[in-house]
Amino acid sequence: MPDDIARPPDPAEPRPRGGHCVVLGASIAGLFAARVLSDAFDRVTVVDRDALPETDENRRGVPQGRHAHAILPAGTRGLQQLFPGLLEEFEADGVPVVREPVEMHFAPGGHLLCQEGRYADPTPTYQPTRPRLEGQVRRRVGALPGVEIIDRCEAAGLTGTPDRTRVTGVRLVRRGDGAERELAADLVVDATGRGGRTTRWLSDLGYEPPREDRIAVDIKYVSRNLRLAPGALGRRKVVIVGAAPGRPTGATLLQHGADHWMLTLIGYGGHHPPTDPGEFLEFAKPVMPSDVFEALCAAEPLDDPVAHRYPASVRRRYERLERFPEGLLVFGDAICSFNPVYGQGMSVAALQADALRECLGKGRDRLSYRFFRAAARRIEVAWQMAVGSDLSLPEVTGPRPLPVRLTNAFFDRVMTAAERDPVVAQEFVKVGSLLSSPLILLHPRTVGRVLLGNLLHPARRD
Numbered sequence: 001m002p003d004d005i006a007r008p009p010d011p012a013e014p015r016p017r018g019g020h021c022v023v024l025g026a027s028i029a030g031l032f033a034a035r036v037l038s039d040a041f042d043r044v045t046v047v048d049r050d051a052l053p054e055t056d057e058n059r060r061g062v063p064q065g066r067h068a069h070a071i072l073p074a075g076t077r078g079l080q081q082l083f084p085g086l087l088e089e090f091e092a093d094g095v096p097v098v099r100e101p102v103e104m105h106f107a108p109g110g111h112l113l114c115q116e117g118r119y120a121d122p123t124p125t126y127q128p129t130r131p132r133l134e135g136q137v138r139r140r141v142g143a144l145p146g147v148e149i150i151d152r153c154e155a156a157g158l159t160g161t162p163d164r165t166r167v168t169g170v171r172l173v174r175r176g177d178g179a180e181r182e183l184a185a186d187l188v189v190d191a192t193g194r195g196g197r198t199t200r201w202l203s204d205l206g207y208e209p210p211r212e213d214r215i216a217v218d219i220k221y222v223s224r225n226l227r228l229a230p231g232a233l234g235r236r237k238v239v240i241v242g243a244a245p246g247r248p249t250g251a252t253l254l255q256h257g258a259d260h261w262m263l264t265l266i267g268y269g270g271h272h273p274p275t276d277p278g279e280f281l282e283f284a285k286p287v288m289p290s291d292v293f294e295a296l297c298a299a300e301p302l303d304d305p306v307a308h309r310y311p312a313s314v315r316r317r318y319e320r321l322e323r324f325p326e327g328l329l330v331f332g333d334a335i336c337s338f339n340p341v342y343g344q345g346m347s348v349a350a351l352q353a354d355a356l357r358e359c360l361g362k363g364r365d366r367l368s369y370r371f372f373r374a375a376a377r378r379i380e381v382a383w384q385m386a387v388g389s390d391l392s393l394p395e396v397t398g399p400r401p402l403p404v405r406l407t408n409a410f411f412d413r414v415m416t417a418a419e420r421d422p423v424v425a426q427e428f429v430k431v432g433s434l435l436s437s438p439l440i441l442l443h444p445r446t447v448g449r450v451l452l453g454n455l456l457h458p459a460r461r462d
């Protein structure tokens with residue numbers, strides 16, 4: 001009989017420790033999952049098809065590593081819990097840390113948020129490069145007892161019991177010589193990214209794949225590393241200018257070291273940034289504040305611009321499946337891949353790690369049933385915010401029912417008030433950082449400030 005994941009977990013089930021878990025994919029989500037699983041399983045094997053570098057450099061399987069990667073405060077909290085001491089190490093190594101509003105120029109939806117005051121929530125933002133973050137996390141996970149990381153091995157499919165109710169392991173193909181082998185596991189976790197191999201593997205095992213929600217955004221990223229003169233941007237360590245209705249382009253400038261910055265230009269369909277080095281900066285001119293643009297013109301390029309296309313946000317509704325085999329989970333972007341301009345992916349992977357820890361704490365009975373639902377709850381807010389923001393741009397096609405239009409109109413008023421009101425700005429940033437539910441913005445005190453702010457000052461576009 002196939003497993004019916006709609007059956008609720010048995011609370012009386014003991015919480016076993018031990019067994020072998022295989023995690024497919026050694027990027028951020030796979031490593032976060034492995035960290036949590038190492039507390040519940042005797043052995044955790046992490047498999048990646050890439051050659052994993054010894055040093056903190058980019059690799060083929062993570063092309064997004066060449067582009068701006070911000071960790072939201074929700075992700076920072078996740079890193080603190082999963083890898084105590086890691087953030088302190090970053091700071092000691094000179095990784096820039098944003099602690100005050102004055103250090104962040106943040107202009108979402110055409111509104112430059114107020115840079116006055118202090119953050120009430122003390123969670124700072126750390127700015128390592130993406131390869132550095134992944135490299136440090138990988139070394140820590142690899143050093144955990146019972147964890148082995150195998151690279152240059154491609155997961156080609158799953159093995160299962162004859163009745164296909166349980167996954168029993170994974171088929172691996174070694175890169176280079178093509179040697180095949182099977183790796184037995186009590187639990188297989190697919191963290192192979194937005195490609196989402198499990199959907200095909202489920203069909204091979206005789207299961208329905210999950211329904212997919214998609215929002216076509218047709219985003220292009222073009223990025224390059226720059227050396228900026230010390231102090232060129234004053235106290236600012238990050239500049240983020242989001243797209244706005246009427247201007248479907250944006251830019252992020254992230255400080256990674258004393259004089260090392262990464263500039264990422266972003267454009268929705270029909271407004272893609274150029275990779276030609278000469279035209280690259282021109283694209284930034286109408287987007288960036290004029291003093292930042294001047295600093296960019298005076299900067300020394302450290303490499304050539306590189307591009308990345310991102311066609312659509314994709315959410316796979318595993319939590320809605322009625323049948324799913326035992327011994328299998330899906331994790332990270334393989335469940336939900338967000339439009340990257342909102343910087344949510346790694347933080348949501350940390351929230352999923354939290355969901356996994358919570359579920360494993362209650363035993364392994366009906367693990368997929370419980371995990372997919374717990375993960376979906378954490379994904380929901382981030383997904384709604386990303387989709388809602390995208391739908392505020394006429395360039396993005398998709399249904400805009402009344403609740404979406406009302407929510408977007410309300411968010412626009414919140415951002416208008418947040419241009420001058422540090423309290424509203426902080427509430428908005430907390431929501432966007434996935435630290436608080438958007439419902440906090442409906443608190444009468446906040447609504448009052450939003451109304452007053454909009455009455456006193458007309459909207460300003462930056």
Ligand SMILES: Cc1cc2nc3c(=O)[nH]c(=O)nc-3n(C[C@H](O)[C@H](O)[C@H](O)COP(=O)(O)OP(=O)(O)OC[C@H]3O[C@@H](n4cnc5c(N)ncnc54)[C@H](O)[C@@H]3O)c2cc1C
Nearest residue numbers: 025027029049061064069070155193332333340343345346
């Ligand atoms: C352009 C861009 C910018 C982004 N910016 C941000 C940002 O600012 N902030 C943020 O939080 N997130 C950002 N993200 C999202 C973030 O990169 C991901 O959410 C994060 O990497 C977690 O993804 P993942 O580990 O699930 O998958 P991925 O990072 O895609 O990794 C998948 C891994 O699986 C391996 N793999 C694939 N297939 C196989 C196979 N068959 N066998 C074995 N191994 C396999 C790959 O080699 C890779 O290591 C961005 C994404 C993009 C595309």
